[in-house]
Amino acid sequence: MYDRILLPVDGSDEAKRAAKRGIELARTFDAAVDIVHVVERRSRRLARTDDETAQLRERGERILAEIEALASAVDRPVTTTLTEGTPAVRIAERAADRDASLIVIGKQGLTGLGKRLLGGVTEGVLQRSDVPVLVVPAGDPSAEDAFDYARVLVPTDGSESAAAAAPHGATVARRYGATVHVLSVVDLQAAGGAFNAGGLEKSFVERLEAQGMTAVDELADEIEGRDADLELETDVVRTTSFDGVAAGIREYVAEHDVDIVVMGSHGRSNLRRQLLGSVTATVLRTVDIPILVVTRSESAAAVEETSE
Structure with missing residues (x-):
């Protein structure tokens, strides 16, 4: 690749x-x-x-x-x-x-x-x-030669942009013998609005989580289809932070000691005129590990690496 x-x-x-x-x-x-x-x-x-x-x-x-x-x-x-x-x-x-x-x-x-x-x-x-x-x-300058990607995180929201990151996450994981973590973050702040004092109905939150799990399963299937031997972990988490999905990704990175994030440049809700999707931009600004940003044009390229 x-x-x-x-x-x-x-x-x-x-x-x-x-x-x-x-x-x-x-x-x-x-x-x-x-x-x-x-x-x-x-x-x-x-x-x-x-x-x-x-x-x-x-x-x-x-x-x-x-x-x-x-x-x-x-x-x-x-x-x-x-x-x-x-x-x-x-x-x-x-x-x-x-x-x-x-x-x-x-x-x-x-x-x-x-x-x-x-x-x-x-x-x-x-x-x-x-x-x-x-x-x-x-x-850390003292650790600059310690390049190891044991845990690869691929966030998804079910968009084509997220799907474009799948082959890259799989490729990096295969070469480094890494575990691939596929994650969806349910943004309760965005779902309920900043001034929602009454909270969200449990059934509504459960539907959001179910949608997130569908997106996670689809991306995990895509990655597994590229290499059935890869170790996969999937999760759906909630966040109430005003940083939204990016905060959920940041917390997951810290809790699971992730080494690299592989993600699309835009999500479902982002406008084409934007430089980057707001989630990707915030992750780049606030997460201090390598971030591999895959452009949406990659989804049309259908990049394959089946022989390696």
Whole structure:
């Protein structure tokens, strides 16, 4: 499934950690590695002399060389690209040009602002990418080489976007011998309204949970159909948090020591004009483990990996 992995790097520690995780995935999946560094157009405009312009490019070459050495150390075929422009645009273009099957990027790099959803570049890549994007948080620097995916969580709301995540969750779990957790979260706050003082009828909540279990069973069947040997755990949980479904996912991640979340970019209730579904956006902002975001175009691609 992942035969070419694109690693955008900007010289930040977070980008380097993400690149290391991407290289580990490339080793595991026997994939080629493409590394790209974009000299921002703004920085290029600020360069007042030819020497300053040369320094920007030299810095980019050093950044690329460092990550290239890491990939070469595990015998991965490597291509490096130094380009100029708007980073998110150039990264998405490079992924398309190289037919990348996965982008691995840090949650927030040098140009990201803490008050934003994510680093500005990461947010832009998520908006533009037609291939899955693995967003890697900063994490613990002392544990940055301990890449293990023993527990994979695939949340579902029954949407096509959630279904698109199934083959990716199954693939990661198969390669790492992981357990796949399939989860549906019943958002009681949304069901009852923020000012519902009387509570919800028990029968109504039970219907919501039954719908959630149907979605869970359908996705579990899809995953099991791809690999009957995978260990599966299914659950439906309730949440009353104002963070809604994302809070239920966050609590489940903590309680079950989940290593990676694989999820669609949008859910049933999200508008096409939105950058990301509100659930996915909140999970990316608040859950500090790797999140693999699968675009809705993946559902039409029907990606298969039956022989591996």
